Amino acid sequence: MNAQTLKLDQIHHVAYRCKDAKETVEFYTSMLNMDFVLAIAEDKVPSTHEPDPYMHLFLDAGNGNVLAFFELPTKPEMGRDPNTPVWVQHIAFKVKDRDTLIGFKEHLEANGxxxxxxxxxxxxxxxxxFDPNGHRVELACPDPKEEEMIKRLDAVKWDMLDEWTRTKKAPQHAAWLHAKELDKK
Incomplete structure (x- = not known):
């Protein structure tokens, strides 16, 4: 098969580490209404054959998207990369609209x-x-003018990337994106 014809179908699952399997399942099922799909637990890692007991959890994030977690009780406590700001590494889920986004915000806040x-x-x-494991989670809904703005961004993406590569300074091609937020401050 020609490499140019190879194409991914979708993400099969994204896996993160968790501190406590049950707490993680309870958070995602009660806070984000995900379904707990399945659990796998073994004493040996299938890919490396390393002896290491684990609990592997799978949650349905909608539309065939699966969020997975591993609890690894024999490993040192999980931490973060100290050189990466906390806002960078996150997982984002799409919600239908702004009303749904506000509904989740209210639900989450009502639950502490x-x-x-x-x-x-x-x-x-x-x-x-943040989830109970310290993973940053984002919920995002489309703006009513999303398609129009995506076209504007699409038209400048390569110029932006090239300028960034040369200068390592933020190109201003899409400065309009957050101009409203900056005006509020």
Whole structure:
């Protein structure tokens, strides 16, 4: 098969580590209404054959998207990369619309979860929070003018990437995206 004809279908699953399997399942099922799909537990890692007991969880994030977690009780406590800001590494889930986004925000806050936002990114609107494992989670809904703005961004993406590669300074081709947020401050 020619390499140019190879194409991915979709993400099969995204896996993160968790501190406590049950707490993680309870958070994602009660806070984000995900279905707990399955659990796999073994004493040996199938790919490496390394002896290491684990619990592997799978949650349905909608539309064939699966979020997975591993609890690894014999490993040192999980941490974060100290050189990467906490806002960088996250997983984002799409929700239908702004009403749904606000509904999740209210639900999370009513259950003691600290929520940042709504942040207006022009093409979409987001809220941010942390799961019990310290993973940053984003919920995002499309802006009503998303398609129009995506076209504007698409037209400048390569120029932006080339300028960034040369200068390592933020190109201003899409500065309009967060101009509304900056005006509020």
């Amino acid at each position: 979860v600290e929520v940042l936002g709504v942040t207006d990114h022009s093409i979409f609107h987001s809220i941010y929070f």
